[in-house]
Amino acid sequence: MSSAYPTAIPDPAEESAPTTRCRILAVAERSFREIGYQKTTVADIAKTLKMSPANVYRFFESKKAINEAVVERVTGEIEALIAGIADAPGRTAEARLREAVAALHRDTTGRWAGYPRIHEMIEAAMGESWEVCRQHVDRIGAVFERIVRDGVRTGEFEAADPAVAARCIQAAITRHTHPLLVSQTHPELEPSLVELVDFLLRSLRPAREPARG
Amino acid sequence: MSSAYPTAIPDPAEESAPTTRCRILAVAERSFREIGYQKTTVADIAKTLKMSPANVYRFFESKKAINEAVVERVTGEIEALIAGIADAPGRTAEARLREAVAALHRDTTGRWAGYPRIHEMIEAAMGESWEVCRQHVDRIGAVFERIVRDGVRTGEFEAADPAVAARCIQAAITRHTHPLLVSQTHPELEPSLVELVDFLLRSLRPAREPARG
Known part of the structure; x- marks a missing residue:
């Protein structure tokens, strides 16, 4: 600055x-x-x-402009965190994908869980400043895509369309990463994030490799 | 009656x-x-x-008791719809799973999308009448599990733990079935429900069968 x-x-x-x-x-x-x-x-x-x-x-x-700047700052921090994990050298695509998902979940939970009124800010941002939110979702999706493409390149993953596969993973973890939902976790009802990511990774495994577990 | x-x-x-x-x-x-x-x-x-x-x-x-009864009625209708699809004879597990997911999405969207204040009722139910919501999530999960178990029995699917696999699918489609999220769909950002279900089904395919697509 x-x-x-x-x-x-x-x-x-x-x-x-x-x-x-x-x-x-x-x-x-x-x-x-x-x-x-x-x-x-x-x-x-x-x-x-x-x-x-x-x-x-x-x-x-306006208050809207303040909220927009708050959301830009917060999402920028999260994006930098996830990009850092995705681009770390010497690790498998699977390890980086697992860590990126876990970090996203941890960060969202740490920031928003336990504040009952936080949905007002999130809903205001999603309603009044959708472009900022859209760019964030898009950037996180792009980072996931980079990891999936790496995995496909090395033969670790198989995906007809890595972009779609990455966006599917991103959508599938919504329950654990959406700021409107992270306050409510119900371990008795829902798979853990690790179980969910295990399930999703099976979808990326090359077809001829026997499934694990 | x-x-x-x-x-x-x-x-x-x-x-x-x-x-x-x-x-x-x-x-x-x-x-x-x-x-x-x-x-x-x-x-x-x-x-x-x-x-x-x-x-x-x-x-x-109380108003809470009225809301609880409204939610019980609505969730009962949805559960009957999904159970009917799951138990239809003569169809593959995949076809039933696809249709159950699509019906759940259609029903939730039809009921809640386009009413900006509907989140108040949903949030009240999730906060004040969680047991009713919990039972609903649990019953829908049980129906998914029935389909996955059928598929595993016939060799159509492979899943080390069909209960976990079913709950993973249920969690993974949250973006398209959670009443708090269905009002906001962003086709330019997110995979379609069909793309997502294709991705999830790949995870259930027997390991030695070459992946489709």
Whole structure:
């Protein structure tokens, strides 16, 4: 972010902009999580930060814009995490796929589970800022696809259409990775994520190799 | 229901009980769908039916109890539909599994999609009447398991643990069958249900049979 700073005579207002932006987002995220998206107002966020609402509006034109930036930040972190796993050298495609799925589940659960009002923020994002959500789903799908293609290339996997196979895996783990569903897990009713991934991986095994287990 | 009627001297109040119960449920379901669970009151339901709230309370002790009965009715219908497909004679396990999944998706979409407030009713049921929801998920899982076991018995499928395989399929189609998610489909992002089921069925194919497609 330092490249955004002016290099000659620093203008204090400009200089503090990235920090103020970040502070607004951090306060907003906490409030959306704890108080709920509906009940959080731009005035509340400003009050917590001891600034005027007008100053918040200098950075974000609306609560929607704040939420959009919160979601962009969160999804960017998750995407970087998953991409790091997918691109780790020296590991089988299966190991990377298993770890990417587990990390996605862990991250989503850690972020959203246990906050009863978090669905308001998620639903607002999915309704008002769908493009941001769409890009996130698409990027995670692209990472899965990269792993599946690697596996097909080395003969570890078999898939007529690696893109479709990757999107099927991504869709199939929705129960364990969708922010609206992760708060509710029912181990007595549902397979564990490991059982589910075992099942999905069987679908990618080359046909002539005897099935495991 | 006729067996519930007294056979000797009919008591008009008793006689009309099942009908009144059904009318209350029908009005409540429509109101939950159109106005939303939060904004619907027992007084509204009574008013629509031109009866006193006290009369509604003779049948249901609370709005929660009404919702529970609505969910029981709806889930009972879906379970009967899926069981009918699973137990149809003379069809392959694959054909029955495909049709059961498609019917579940169609039914859920038809019932819930397009009503923006329906998540209130679903969330209330999942929160306040979880046992009813749990039993539904369990019964649908049992029907899937019956189909998978049939397929394993005839050699059409291979699964080390048919119960786990069936629950994995059930979990994997969440994206297309969960009432909280069916309103949002994104064909540009996600595999179709047919692509997903093709992928899942590959996992059930006997290991030595070459994969299709």
